[in-house]
Amino acid sequence: MSESPNARASSAPDLSDLSMDDTAEEFRMNVNRRTRKRGHNDEFTHAFEDFTKKIMTTLNEWKMDFGQDISQINNTLKNLSESTQEMKAEVTSIRNEFSELKKTVRRLESRQTEVEGDITSLKKSMQHHSDEHDDVAKKLEIQNKEIKVLYQLKKELEEVKVQNRKIRTDINASQQRDRLLNIEIVGIPERDNENLNEIILKIGKSTEIDIRNDDVLQVNRVTAKLKVQGRPRNIVAKLRTRQLKDNVISQARKRRLSTKDLDIQGSIIPVYINEHLTLYNKNLLKMAKEIANLKEYQYIWTKNCRIHVRKAVTIPAIFISDEEDLRKII
Template identity: 90%
Template sequence: MKAEVTSIRNDFSELKKTVRRLESRQTEVEGDITSLKKSMQYHSEEYEDVAKKLEIQTKEIKVLYQLKKELEEVKVQNRKLRTDVNASEQRDRLLNIEIVGIPERDSENLNEIILKIGKSTEIDIRNDDILQVNRVTAKLKVQGRPRNIVAKLRTRQLKDNVISQTRKRRLSTKNLDIQGSIIPVYINEHLTIYNKNLLKKAKEIANMKEYQYVWTKNCRIHVRKSVTTPAILISDEEDLRKII
């Protein structure tokens, strides 16, 4: 009987130990669960934070795309406006010639110079063919260089004839009875400042791309790679990309 009591006591003692271990393990599990809940809450909050930031960035990207689209539209409008204004200014100069290289004199008669140009090129120019003539100051004045002469003629045909004949004959101050050193005289179409800069850029690019011809006709700029290729019209800087 005594042995049975001892055995029961031992079993009860082991049971108590087992209960304590289970209670300890339960505490650990509860701690793990609490920690897991905290971790899940943290990651949930972190996810929400990331989601909010992503939403904000998405909205900002949409705004940027919209601004980019509007900017492109403004660029197109500005290009059209610039082209229209330049075309209007150029139309006003359609009958004009610009004469480069004639020295300035205090008592010069510009009409007489135009008449001498006609005589030296065998073109019949009368006083009433000269609607207006004057010296113009360059945007960037060069010391010692005479101001150009701009003359408005009566007809486009007369203007074209004067330009073509002076280029063929290589006009100089000697042909015009102007005393002093012999200086080449050039007569061109009277381009706007924008078109002058555009012509300069077209010549530079055409030279790099080995184009043979760059010229103006009716105040419009053309380039051509060779006699067998079509001419390219250059109306603005975007058209310079066509020179390939």
Template identity: 30%
Template sequence: MKYWCCKSTTGGATDTIKCIKCNHQYHLQCILPARNKRDTSPDFKKSWVCPECLLSRPKQPCADKDNTPVRASVSNLREDDNINFRRGGTSTSNSQYFHEEPIGQTSLLEQVRSIISTEITCLKDELRSSLAPLKNELKALKDEFSSMRESINFINVKFDDLCTRINKCESDLKTVSRQCSEFSDVTKKIELMEAANNDREQWSRRSNIEIYGVPQKKNENLYTILNNISDKVGYNLNRSTEIDFITRVASKSQENKKPKPIVVKFLCRWKKDDFLAQVKKLKLKCSDIGFSSNDNFIYFNDHLTSKNKVLLQSVKKIAKEKGYRYVWVKNCCIMVRRNDTSPVLHIINVNDLKKIQ
């Protein structure tokens, strides 16, 4: 509670009194130091008016309209003035009454301003002390945001670079896809051209016979060897009218130690087929045509192209795995058969290998 006589806010051990006009609280010790506690009866407290209210109350005119002057203001009186402000009072009590000067309104406002200023100063100090860690935290957040901004800028640069690379990859992928499509078309065309070329090459060899297993000698006469073979099988062969040429062909493998095969080209294909059918009936050996002490067999086949020879080896391998008994070549065509009663399969290219099941 606030008291209008001093700066104290508590009653303490002293008694208090309240003005019936302004309702302000005062300490008896401050406002009436010479009055005993027993003199402050309840009736006195109920009718007590503070000095400020007494001074502000105007003088009541007397009935006889005398010329008694209005009491002066308390602020204009000196402490040693012997003036009684209460009816029935004495000069002594009045002197004691003014021994403690009452607090005016200006002094009260100054006290209020001082208290408010003190409180504001305390609040400022508390606010500064509370804002100090917050300022550090804000600085840390600012540094973190700055680092995040740098990271985001770095990510944006990398993202733009990645987008550029992706766009370039997509463009390159389209180009590669188009080239792959073109390459696929070119590959198909090449395969068709190779197949056509192989067919033409095989067609040109339809009148040829390839002979394997004949030993090779220096300064040998291949026509003599062919005549010995025809004589052995009893086939009349005219060199000048039926044979175009005869020669040995080199093997593609340099490590092949076997004798080079002999290729005979007939002028007439049916003559070639007739001769080939005759020699395959007999199993001739090298000793039968003048090579003594050499019992190796001699093999007669159609003259296949390199591609068809590879295909023939693949057919033989798969036929052996699948249990096929017969693999042969007739009129430059590869044929395979599982047994004597099964149908004959014609193998022309690699795709026909799927027929062998």
């Protein structure tokens, strides 16, 4: 009994359990074997072979596509692995940087605490300085007021000094005018029951100047402001005229009188006859002598109770009336 085409077709092998190459080869051999056995229906055989070729072609294409897909997947996995390593390295770097950043943040926080402390201290210091500045400003304001007062007082003091100088000069000049006719005799020892008028007459005789009793208006001993132990008091005599006074002083200086010339017993002592200066003029004369000697002035003298200094004969004399005039001795 012959087989039906459907029965033969249903006897085709199962390709699902075979590999791709083995399945195609066995399928081809089985087809050829069965085709030879059957020996009929060549058209079907050719059609089936064409179908088989198409299937094989399709399977090969699938295989190639699958291989390419696998290769792409492998490349993608490789690239993904490299990217993963790079990401790991980058994550590690980020972690390290984050760790350093945390350390930096901690240092900054610590520094911020220090800075805040410094700022607080600076604020306190600034407040302290501000308070001190306010105190200084107040003190300066007070000092400025005091300085203005001092300037005013200084100005008034200068005016008072000028006035005092004028008053002192006027008083001294008035006192000195009262002494214009006086001579002051230094160096005559004191004796009990001495006759001062007789001493004046002996001075006239020694200087060859005619002095009469009525030429001596007044004569007496005067006590010095600073009395020196053992030194006799000076004799002050008021004569009748200035001319007589000047002649006595001039001749006494030329003759260099002594106690021997006046018939005074005892040790020979120089006798000096000067103009009767006020205490102020005596001190002024003393200071003028000291400065003139220091500045090598050759002459210093008094005339009409006025003090004069001269550095040399060819240089004009300088008149000294008070301490301010001492500045002229240069």
